[in-house]
Amino acid sequence: MTNRDISEVFRAIGSLLQIRGDDAFRARIYDRAADIIEDFPHELAAAPTQPDTLRYDPKALEQLRATPGIGKAIQDKTVEILETGRCKFYNDLAEETGTGILEVLKLRGIGIKTASRFYHEFGVRSLEDFQALLDSGQLRGIKGIGRKTLRMIIESLAFHIEQKKQRPLWSVLPIVQQIVESLAQFVAEGWITREPEVTGDLRRHEETCRSIELIIECKDESVFQFENGTLTPPLQSLLEVLSQTQFGPAYLTTDSPETSENPGASITFKTDFGETRQIQYVYNVDTTTLIEKSQDALTGDGRDALPAIQFYIDQDFPVSIYLSSAATYESTLFLTTATAKHLAALTEAKPSGSETHFNATRNLTETEIYNRFGVPYIPPELRQDETSVAAAKDNALPNLVEFTDLRGDLHAHTDWSDGRHTLQDMVEAAKVEGLEYFAITDHSVSSTVANGLNQTRLLAQVAQVRELDAKTEGITVFAGSEVDIRRHGELDFPDEILAQLDVVVASVHSLFTLTEAEMTKRIICAIENPFVNIIGHPTGRMLGYRPMYALNIEEVIAAAAENNTVLEINASLSRLDLDSQFVRMAKSAGVLLSVNTDAHGIGQLGRRRFGLNVARRGWLTKAEVINTYTLAELREVCNIGMRP
Template sequence: MFISNAEIASIFTQMADLLEIRGEDPFKTRAYRNAARTIENLGTDLAKMVEAGEDISKLPTIGERIANKIREIVQTGRLAKLEYLKHAFPPHLLDLLKVEGIGPKRAKILYQELHIGSLDALKKAAEAHKISQLKGFSEKLEKKILKGTLLAKKEGKRFLYAIAEPYADALEKYLKSFGEAEQVTVAGSFRRRKETVGDLDILATSKEPSALIDYFVKYPDIRKIISQGDTRSTVILRNEMQVDLRCVHEESYGAALHYFTGSKSHNIAIRIMARDMGMKVNEYGVFKGEKKIAGATEAEVYESVGLRYIEPELRESRGEHTAAKEDRLPKLIEIGDLKGDLHMHTTYSDGHNTILEMTEAAKEMGYSYITITDHSKHMAIVHGLDEKRLRRQIEEIDKINERLKGITILKSIEVDILEDGSLALPDSVLKELDLVVAAVHDKFNLSQKVQTQRILKALENPYVKILAHPTGRLIGEREPYRVSMKKLFEGVKNNGCFLEINAQPKRLDLKDIYIQRAKEAGVRFVISTDAHNKASLAYMKYGIYQARRGWLEKKDVLNTLSLSSFKKALKR
């Protein structure tokens, strides 16, 4: 049975939410939340640690009581105490917490006062203006909740790429372990590295397809088998993710992989090109009349219509067909191109590791420099830095740099952009840093004009070099704030600044289409993890995937440069 860290963390988060809704001791809820945060950011699989007999109770915030519950989840796939708790509430009550502005306390009020136990009921109550009549709920909050229900419902049953990835990897490994399996690839939106994934489409070749299907439906993580035939099967995993397996002939594998990778619009364009050349392209191959002329590999499919091979991340009908025909496809950036990470937090603000711990972890990843960017004092909830504490951090970084070899720590801060466009710290301290990362963390509902002016003014500050998570979105939870992207790109470029691609799986901010447009406008980028512990430095690959979907090459990204070249590029 496969159980991911994300799934274990989700179980503990649900426990904490339901306990808080029920009004239990805050100490209990805090213990579950702290454990969930630790597990989410753990660099190794808890399931493997349990199976190896390791003492997981020694992990931060875990302890023996939580460790026993983790063992129960790993061994059974569920937590009996959570199942018992769920029986006391409507089955979809926790869906309310997906809506921005609703936490457990407000969910409790909505449930007790209006008997709201689902997103549909929440939407109806907001439309009928019943929520604003409750104590502590304003008309403004009611409008925000209504908007949030629409966003949550729009996302439907989709999974963040980072959540889907371990399930896809485990399934691929399982199928490849079957002796008669030859080629196995997870296709669809997963292969195109979309930020969310609806289901998994797996293609395979085997001399014994029916035997491979039999092996597939025995996968321990399956909750329900929808269909099972000689060459294909559909199942539902325990986490409600649908998986389709198709076995195809080896001579058609490339055509099928192209077809089931998509996107639909990309494939339609290929079929039209083939038709105009007197050919037909489908999932079985490329045909000239009745004769099959290609299909064993994807490269053959593209070559048959006169195109270079197009990477899966580019297959969204955003100019890739013309670029391939004219031999000007980008050589997409790769994870190994990066020399440093430019956004991370330590125990100075809301991070979980010290400066030295973060630096040593980054050095192990092969980086030659990093930037420490703790929060500024404006964000009280994250224990942000004032001038005095920032100068103390500067001194500590200087001391570490003196004795640490092979990696350099650059001094920085993630400074808040205030509503009027000024920064939360004065220039007198910002000028002592190597660079400044600026970010919006509040007042998301300003008009487009005011929000744009706010950010553009901040970019004019001579010490600001990077705009972090430029649109403020949280996938499926919070829409981007309203800002003129065209003016934003102009402001970044004209002030010699750089746009961040934030690799946090819930952010992936910028969106791929804006990355492509910004590149076309002459903007350059950095890719950073926004890591709050050393394990989260591994999120960098998700930023790389997003950058590739935005057509970025090595030359477009500042932190692919050596340290000396990086410092030169920072100078306006």
């Protein structure tokens, strides 16, 4: 159970209370608690090394309780969630109102008051209900919903329906952690001989995932090779644990938590690598036995012969746990990381007369497997399609940027705006992270909801940053600002103020529904300002919530190249913006990129790793990511840190 899981519970409570018609002040208590817990610097759940009898960290909980905005009721519910995996208050509320209306609330153009109106006046309880309401034509003519808003809602609904087929990384990672924790006892017992490793979408570091795939290495192959559905004791123990564990925040996914299904398990096994059939068994939870479901011919690509445990989360999100031995571990990793397009391209690339059948990869490392196909090792992030295979054949693979190359973070917030920690706390945490430089870029005045700084407050903060930088050893602190780009491209601060900053990140935080031409012109205008160093989260997407705004990305990239303006890869798991395909377009145009955390608390500084993954998926090298630059290089190449 992560802090984000807990925050989602409280956020849902706040929304459901308002939809039900409760006092708005009461709902805001839960909204505020959700914000605090999501950004809390310490995980509230007990570490695996702590006693099993205590599922929360007492010290962390004590610190949380001391935080303004966290009362005893919130504390008690937090403990309840950590101890039981449930929240009775939420469950009772969900039973009364249902939770499908929360999906409607995610649609752009629908706020809490509108959702409440749909709920009470039209009986909307789910996206399906809302689709029916939309199809009926009853929304036309309703006060407050004009043609532009209606178009926005329709587009957002289509986006959310498409998103149901995949899940953003931020929602998948906690489930992966739960699965790994459920396997820990078998690692300790020794029949799983190494820590489980992600593969598939997760190992390629996709921003959104269509499934969860992991690999476990078993002590020997006898664990998962059997006849006629007779389970080995280790495998039976594993299946019992999986069948009895509820993965994911069940209290947020069903209207009746008590009726949510256990994973169950449809288990695909191949008992002998030399045979030509795939046997699928279904695990019977009641009898703890396997029942044969089907037998199918193998297709020959090697992947369908891999022993695997498969089940679904929330009935529609697949999980596969591949079972391997030491001899088959890397070949399994190879086969499950690459997409079908990538594997097909490798087959076409194989040297004439060579033996490169996928089943003939036993005891080989991934590097050796690629070498058999006549190409060098291809990093997991580049195994999406055939492009990297073609580059490998031409010896044109890039030397991808590494995490250890990153020297600094150029976009972070403090409690001067909407951050959770002080300037001093953020700088000290950046030092602990090993950063050589760190930029304070709090919001500007137009971001009123984020307590944005006006000119007077900004200059006062700049003075404090200069003072802190002078007395802090081991790190350089930049005075900057995340400046709002207004409707027509003008910035929140005049040039004479911007000239006093070390770094300026210009970002869009409002008016997301402008036309493509208007939004493109707006951002290019900011790019052309000589004091703007970086365009923050350039496309405005929020993974799982809203798509990028209408934007001619080709024109934006061309303008950035012409004006030597850096584009950001925002490492927030909610954003991961730019998308990796646009990163590669920027690379081709000669545009430099910056991997920044956009941290609003010290616990978020480590997420630059997720931004780095996007950079690698975009084929970036060290020289193309400015966070790898020295201070002198930043000044010379990017004009960052040059101002008095």
